[in-house]
Structures are given as C-alpha cells and as structure tokens.
Amino acid sequence: MPTVTARVLDVLAAFSADRPRLTLSELAARAGLPLSTAHRLVGELTVWGALERGDDGRYHVGLRLWEVGALAPRSLGLRETAMPFLEDLYEVTRQNIQLAVLDGTEVVYVERLSGRSSVHVFTRVGGRLPLHATGVGLVLLAHADPQLRERVLAAPLRRYTDKTVCDPAELRRMLADVRTTGVAISDGQIELISLSVAAPVWGPNGEVAAALSVVVPADGTNPHSFVPAVRATARGISRALSVGEHHLL
C-alpha cells in the first residue's frame, strides 16, 4: 500500500502555509513515517534541492522544487500573458488584483498584485478557497461543467461570515446572474472588510481558463464603478490568450 512515491509526496504535503518549516520529527509525524525512514527520504530530497535545511535545522520547501512547480502551465503561461493587463488594472484601481483558476472544487490563487494602500486580505498565492465564498469562485463555478456545479451545490457550504451565501437555491440564482452580466460581485462573503468584483478569462477553446478579481474595502466606493475596468481587463487577457497559442491547457 505505501509505495515509495506516495511517501515522498506525503513528505512534501506535510508542509503547509501555517507550518512552512518543520523539524525532522514533525515532518515524520505529519507524513506518518517512522523517523528513520523519514530521515532517509528527507536526506535524498534535500540533496536534490526539493527541500532545504535552515540554520536552525528545520526543513522547508526548496527553491528547486519551486522552480519545477513554476513550470505548471496554469501558472507560468497564464501569468506571463496576464501580467501586463493585471498591472494596468492595478494602476487604475490601486487595489489587490487576483488571478485564480479552478482545481477540483476549489479556487487556487495563481497571482496577486497588492499595493501599500490596498486592503490587507488573507488570500495568498498558492492558496485555496471554496468556490461559493469568493468572487473568482462564483465566476469559475458559473461557467464550470454543470455536473461539477451540481456537486458543489449539493455539498455542505461553509459559512465564513453572516454574509456568506450558503443556500443552494440562492447561489444558483447568483450564478445565473453571473452568466448574464459577465461579472460576479461577492460582498463580504469571506471577510466582512472586503468585497470583490470578478470576471472570467476565456481560453482559446471557448472554456473559462481563469478568473480575475479586484478586492476593494467594504466601506469604500460603489463596487459597480469597478465593473468596466475588470471586464475590459478580462477581455484583454482572453484575447491575448487566444492569439498566443499559449502553454495553457
């Protein structure tokens, strides 16, 4: 049952955003491995550069692994094309700009631009959040395979704030709305202090490849004023993607 490959991956999966640095013992415990086995695996991973060992003796993910990860088409290709557009959008809005893709039944944030004056949000490049509670999530869900959509709506939907929409019927209505208007406005569903305006980025084959959003403070200006810029940016990226024959899927 426990193949070596699986164990190696377990070791990698032991790291998380809140615990990015682990001692050998912690690592072994989290990966469910005997200490001596972990010691050997971690040693090999470290030699290669997948892990690195800090001055304090604790291990963390290494630069080499990060490099390989950076080759993931949904990160590299997408970001390369999108960046100039995101940059423009940032300049107009001076707020956090996020780019995210769908993976399984979650949103994965692929890039985030943030300025000193933007709201402090807890999303993180490489982070995951559920689809129903974020702007980008609503966009991706609205245009996802209907089968997936039903699966998500059938599962219990976590409540983050009292503004989080957890009712399937209401969500369904919102998703229809997203499809007609082309944007999603998610108001305080994940954090009360912020709301986001999101729009879909279309890939070359008529599918939604990603979603982008602007996060604005909840007390700030009317979110609708951001809609045109967000929509234009999304359209710009979509066009650039279809031209470029880019390394997306």
Next chain:
Amino acid sequence: MPTVTARVLDVLAAFSADRPRLTLSELAARAGLPLSTAHRLVGELTVWGALERGDDGRYHVGLRLWEVGALAPRSLGLRETAMPFLEDLYEVTRQNIQLAVLDGTEVVYVERLSGRSSVHVFTRVGGRLPLHATGVGLVLLAHADPQLRERVLAAPLRRYTDKTVCDPAELRRMLADVRTTGVAISDGQIELISLSVAAPVWGPNGEVAAALSVVVPADGTNPHSFVPAVRATARGISRALSVGEHHLL
C-alpha cells in the same frame, strides 16, 4: 544506486521551460527510465496531482506541485513583503521589475512585473541565469561569501553579447564598485536591447537576501536616472523584512 526517490525527482526534472509538456515516452527517455517504470511512477504522480495529463495525452507539471513549491520561503515570504514596493517602483518606471535570489552559482528570478510598454525580456519567473551577466547577479555576487565569489570568477564565464564582461579582473573591479555605490548597472551583458539597474535587498541578519532590478531599453533614457528609485525601493523592502520576522531564511 537508483533509489526510488531519485527517480521520482528525475521525472520532475525532465520538464523544462522549453519543454513543459511531454509524452510518456519522452518523459521516460529524459528521466532515463524504462517505459514501464516511468509509466508506474508517472501514474502515481498524476493521481496525487504532482503531474497532470492534458487532453492530448501529454503530461505537464500539476497545480498541486506548484502549490507546494509556492511554500518555499524564499518565494512566498519574500514576495509577499516585496510586492507593494515593487508595485510602486513599477508605477514610477513603467518598466520590467525583477526580484531574484542567489542559488548556488546562479540567479533565480522569483518575481517579475511587466507592463505592456516595457521591453520584452527573456527572463522568466523560475528561470536561472549566471551571476556575471545580469544586474541582479552582479549585486548578489558582490555581496556573496568571498569563497563563492572566487569560485564563480575562476570558472569560465559565458559570453552572451559582445558587451558581456568575461574578464575576472574587470569583474572584480565592477563588483567592488557595486559594493561602494550600492547599485549595479549591467549594460547589454545578456541582451543588447536592454540594460538593468539593480540593488541589494538586505535580510534581517545583515546578509543580502535578494536583489531587485529595473530593466530599461538600451536606447532609452540615462540609466542613472533610475538609481534613486531602485535604491529607495530596495531599502524599503529591506526595512519591511527586518520588521516582519518574515519566513525568509
């Protein structure tokens, strides 16, 4: 000799920027594995999400691996703190902004901001370049451990353009200059069309944690006009790093 772990890593290392998508056979060949062995390993990696299989049957690096890679402190922690400053610098200059760290005897680019109006450069997030031919490289080399510096200067230095400085003595002089002025100006050493102005980012323990640069067109304005902004940005990030007790090394 061939441990399973090493083989898994060989499979991952088979992907590169120019060949981010591979068939099973290519993968097996590049990793030096029999087809059936590769088939099994790749299968396990794919189930976990380290690799993904495209519609065309070819494999590429998966989002899951990218996520783990994103936990590398030198990427995540550094970028989180630096981003707002880089953003400001971009707004002032409207040119490519690059953030890079030292790994071994090379520069690894950790982030890059680019606008529509910036020069098109071939550096890539996750990419590697030698130290002697880039602005960030000169900065990192200038402040590196003297032992490493000697090792780099002793090795043969690749020539990219006729402006590339490959003479150790001259490089040594330039590095001393970088240390006194606090910035490096690398003119056409890697590509004739661009030059870069780079400055060191200091970590909390008085070591150089990273370097940042602005890349400007070679025919453009005087590079020296960028120096104050670059220097100020680098100083800002350095300060933010020492405050934050950040997840750097």
Next chain:
DNA sequence: ACCATGCTTCCACTGAACGGAAGGATGGGC
C-alpha cells in the same frame, strides 16, 4: 492490410527500502 508509434498490463525475480534499536548531540533544569 500493414506498419509505426505510443500506451498499458502482467508477473516472477531480486536487491532496494524498511524500521527497530542503539548511539550521539544539544540544551535546559536544578
């Protein structure tokens, strides 16, 4: 109909991976 290319499955053999145990290293309490 044939061949080329690339993928998948099977299975008997074997040596690489395993992990318990013993030995270091470090550091803190008293």
Next chain:
DNA sequence: GCCCATCCTTCCGTTCAGTGGAAGCATGGT
C-alpha cells in the same frame, strides 16, 4: 556537574515493494 528530554543520525538483517522485459492494445498514417 549531573541527569533527563528532545531531537537527530547510523546500522544492519529481513522482506516485500519495485522492477523491467515481454506481450498485448489503441490509434492513425499510407
């Protein structure tokens, strides 16, 4: 100074997971 706790490293005999050659399948070009 001594003891104990925590964490890391090394060793080595046993065993079973990993191996890879071979045969079979799928596609698609000519």
